[in-house]
Amino acid sequence: MSNTPASPTAILFDLDDTLIDDAASSSAGLRAVMERIGHPDFGAARALWDIQTELSFGAYLRGHLSLDEQRRERIRALAVQAGHNELADQHCDELYRLYLEVQRTAWQVFPDTHSTLAALGQAGYRLAIVTNGIEALQHAKLQALELTGYFHTVVCADTAGAGKPDARIFQFAAQRLGVDPTACWHVGDQLQSDGVGATAASMRPVIIDRAGRSPIEGVTAIPDLEGLLRLLGLPSAVGAL
Helix, strand or coil: CCCCCCCCCEEEECCECCCECHHHHHHHHHHHHHHHHCCCCHHHHHHHHHHHHHHHHHHHHCCCCCHHHHHHHHHHHHHHHCCCCCCCHHHHHHHHHHHHHHHHHCCCECCCHHHHHHHHHHCCCEEEEEECCCHHHHHHHHHHCCCHHHCCEEEEHHHHCCCCCCHHHHHHHHHHHCCCHHHEEEEECCHHHHHHHHHHCCCEEEEECCCCCCCCCCCEEECCHHHHHHHHCCCCHHHHC
């Protein structure tokens, strides 16, 4: 693919760590659970939580675990790392509720989120969210952070019948928008779920890389959401508003 693709009709966005700083809010929730179970090492806990989340939530998306089961697996992995080998389901559920409560208080958008979405809306693009997150929680985030009004549709894996990187969830979003998938770009932070999934659905993937990782040949990467406006040939959102 060239680095100067044809302009899209619609732009799809991942939510967590694309528009919302999920890493920061989840770290707040994780620290609360760590304090409760006496876990002393945030670096080790963060690395384990990320790996276990990918495994357990992936199993949930494939239908191998229930929502509560995947949450308990993640809590139990953290507890074992802290030296607690036996944790009842009820205790796991209580700890995960604590995680969610503290995480919710730390929800925040990236500094360029509102201005970029407003600029895209003013330019006439149709916008959608495509997320593997649980629908009730993702809608709560969108409403709390005043993002709902920017989007024509929100598609979540648990109600769409497929999760990223399955092409069907992207195609379902395009159908809801009333556009062909080839007229869509998808902006996300994960090469596999966002990049591979969008490509499989015949969409143009754009990977947002705020960490400044090494570039990958053939992948369109931007350092922030302002970079999306530059790709589209639009004025800076800061200057536009």
